[in-house]
Amino acid sequence: xxxxxxxxxxxxxxxxxxxxxxxxxxxxxxxxxxxxxxxxxxxxxxxxxxxxxxxxxxxxxxxxxxxxxxxxxxxxxxxxxxxxxx
Amino acid sequence: xxxxxxxxxxxxxxxxxxxxxxxxxxxxxxxxxxxxxxxxxxxxxxxxxxxxxxxxxxxxxxxxxxxxxxxxxxxxxxxxxxxxxxxxxxxxxxxxxxxxxxxxxxxxxxxxxxxxxxxxxxxxxxxxxxxxxxxxxxxxxxxxxxxxxxxxxxxxxxxxxxxxxxxxxxxxxxxxxxxxxxxxxxxxxxxxxxxxxxxxxxxxxxxxxxxxxxxxxxxxxxxxxxxxxxxxxxxxxxxxxxxxxxxx
Amino acid sequence: xxxxxxxxxxxxxxxxxxxxxxxxxxxxxxxxxxxxxxxxxxxxxxxxxxxxxxxxxxxxxxxxxxxxxxxxxxxxxxxxxxxxxxxxxxxxxxxxxxxxxxxxxxxxxxxxxxxxxxxxxxxxxxxxxxxxxxxxxxxxxxxxxxxxxxxxxxxxxxxxxx
Amino acid sequence: xxxxxxxxxxxxxxxxxxxxxxxxxxxxxxxxxxxxxxxxxxxxxxxxxxxxxxxxxxxxxxxxxxxxxxxxxxxxxxxxxxxxxxxxxxxxxxxxxxxxxxxxxxxxxxx
Numbered sequence: 001x002x003x004x005x006x007x008x009x010x011x012x013x014x015x016x017x018x019x020x021x022x023x024x025x026x027x028x029x030x031x032x033x034x035x036x037x038x039x040x041x042x043x044x045x046x047x048x049x050x051x052x053x054x055x056x057x058x059x060x061x062x063x064x065x066x067x068x069x070x071x072x073x074x075x076x077x078x079x080x081x082x083x084x085x086x
Numbered sequence: 087x088x089x090x091x092x093x094x095x096x097x098x099x100x101x102x103x104x105x106x107x108x109x110x111x112x113x114x115x116x117x118x119x120x121x122x123x124x125x126x127x128x129x130x131x132x133x134x135x136x137x138x139x140x141x142x143x144x145x146x147x148x149x150x151x152x153x154x155x156x157x158x159x160x161x162x163x164x165x166x167x168x169x170x171x172x173x174x175x176x177x178x179x180x181x182x183x184x185x186x187x188x189x190x191x192x193x194x195x196x197x198x199x200x201x202x203x204x205x206x207x208x209x210x211x212x213x214x215x216x217x218x219x220x221x222x223x224x225x226x227x228x229x230x231x232x233x234x235x236x237x238x239x240x241x242x243x244x245x246x247x248x249x250x251x252x253x254x255x256x257x258x259x260x261x262x263x264x265x266x267x268x269x270x271x272x273x274x275x276x277x278x279x280x281x282x283x284x285x286x287x288x289x290x291x292x293x294x295x296x297x298x299x300x301x302x303x304x305x306x307x308x309x310x311x312x313x314x315x316x317x318x319x320x321x322x323x324x325x326x327x328x329x330x331x332x333x334x
Numbered sequence: 335x336x337x338x339x340x341x342x343x344x345x346x347x348x349x350x351x352x353x354x355x356x357x358x359x360x361x362x363x364x365x366x367x368x369x370x371x372x373x374x375x376x377x378x379x380x381x382x383x384x385x386x387x388x389x390x391x392x393x394x395x396x397x398x399x400x401x402x403x404x405x406x407x408x409x410x411x412x413x414x415x416x417x418x419x420x421x422x423x424x425x426x427x428x429x430x431x432x433x434x435x436x437x438x439x440x441x442x443x444x445x446x447x448x449x450x451x452x453x454x455x456x457x458x459x460x461x462x463x464x465x466x467x468x469x470x471x472x473x474x475x476x477x478x479x480x481x482x483x484x485x486x487x488x489x490x491x492x493x494x495x496x
Numbered sequence: 497x498x499x500x501x502x503x504x505x506x507x508x509x510x511x512x513x514x515x516x517x518x519x520x521x522x523x524x525x526x527x528x529x530x531x532x533x534x535x536x537x538x539x540x541x542x543x544x545x546x547x548x549x550x551x552x553x554x555x556x557x558x559x560x561x562x563x564x565x566x567x568x569x570x571x572x573x574x575x576x577x578x579x580x581x582x583x584x585x586x587x588x589x590x591x592x593x594x595x596x597x598x599x600x601x602x603x604x605x606x607x
């Protein structure tokens with residue numbers, strides 16, 4: 001029962017973040033929502049590890065978190081280089 | 087006429103393929119295969135050893151192939167020669183990048199935007215954790231999901247983070263090249279040792295140990311760590327090629 | 335001392351990942367030692383003889399303050415987000431505040447703390463100036479802003495990173 | 497112990513929901529960054545601590561994830577904020593802009 005509540009709360013959060021990813025007017029908005037989405041997914045993987053009672057999934061959560069951080073940095077540096085003259 | 091002949095040929099070939107795949111001895115219908123007589127299932131059950139007892143984590147010894155992760159057993163033991171080919175493919179791709187973009191690389195690309203302070207200092211602090219995670223994944227390839235390729239990719243991502251976060255940083259690319267050659271040579275040498283002592287290339291000649299221990303599974307962890315080093319140094323070399331330019 | 339700090343960080347993170355067994359400890363120590371020699375000059379971990387005291391201060395004085403401010407900031411975000419008319423809660427702008435902290439790592443910790451406290455987001459640091467985006471500007475002068483935003487963290491962090 | 501774990505997990509889920517809602521409802525990029533970073537950081541902390549109550553032997557790994565998130569998330573946010581400031585469409589309701597001292601010239605932040 002409690003699992004359903006937790007998972008539905010997180011699912012709503014993912015839904016909102018992804019809708020900002022779809023409508024976000026500027027590229028920066030999309031990257032921000034992707035960043036938020038990534039942090040949520042770390043929590044979801046840890047929750048799945050709890051559900052399946054298998055600590056191996058935590059390794060995946062760590063690796064996903066690290067790759068998400070590097071992805072955010074790469075996108076930020078890329079957007080920084082994109083600015084034209086204004 | 088030519089098109090018509092081609093059409094007829096394709097039709098005949100297609101009919102033959104469908105007939106040959108349809109419910110005969112070699113290709114039974116979906117779900118009706120007797121997997122227990124197949125070789126792969128035998129390997130997964132490990133009943134090909136002389137004593138097909140239960141596999142108990144942390145106790146069972148003298149198994150067909152030692153690792154707790156069956157994928158690792160396939161990648162680094164049964165099909166290790168194939169993995170040598172994959173590593174070669176990666177080597178050729180990094181060689182291609184070096185041929186296209188290489189040359190007398192002397193200094194970093196000059197960008198007119200700089201990383202901010204938090205990124206510059208924070209990446210130096212996070213670098214250790216990320217590198218250690220990569221090393222951990224490469225070392226524990228025979229126990230946990232992961233292995234040489236993801237571990238090497240994590241090592242290369244830590245280098246990418248330093249490249250992105252510091253305008254002056256440049257890795258010692260000569261050291262990476264030496265590490266890469268060392269890892270590749272050691273992989274082939276281990277295979278040749280197996281050929282000399284055991285009879286076939288890349289034979290698992292060490293003791294398998296207790297399943298679930300860190301020091302177990304024969305040569306599999308050694309091979310996987312070598313693969314991790316090779317992949318990490320190759321991808322770091324590719325990153326370095328993309329982010330440097332010729333100059334004085 | 336730099337080598338000791340690097341070794342400790344690498345070793346602790348390896349043990350946290352791998353768990354405590356004799357074989358893991360042995361291999362972790364060897365791998366950390368090798369990596370320490372290679373990359374000690376690429377990382378900025380430092381340590382000195384007063385480290386245990388600092389760690390205690392960090393855990394018992396800084397962390398409760400940090401967690402409390404984090405909870406407060408989340409409640410503030412919740413109040414803004416859940417209110418039907420968002421615009422009237424916003425008075426955004428970029429402000430510049432001073433800091434007295436010395437050392438890169440101290441400034442980094444201060445900036446991270448500022449990011450995670452109510453209504454502020456640090457954008458960049460230049461010398462002793464921290465540039466901050468705030469949701470609602472209260473103060474008029476830089477000194478007032480500093481009192482509002484970073485004074486309580488600086489007091490604690492000044493003790494930790496002397 | 498299990499009840500405490502579920503309470504923590506539910507609070508974490510609530511903060512995740514708040515982060516998603518903040519991302520969706522805030523009017524401009526910088527406020528979105530603020531809402532997303534804060535809410536998801538606290539959400540991840542509480543969720544992971546709740547999981548740790550359920551399985552006490554996982555605490556070292558969970559602590560490593562928490563430390564990593566506590567460092568990485570603000571750093572990524574600040575890098576994104578700088579990139580977003582330099583991409584030239586600032587919100588029109590700014591009341592004060594000190595950052596123009598730093599990035600106001602044609603190029604060049606601090607090196």
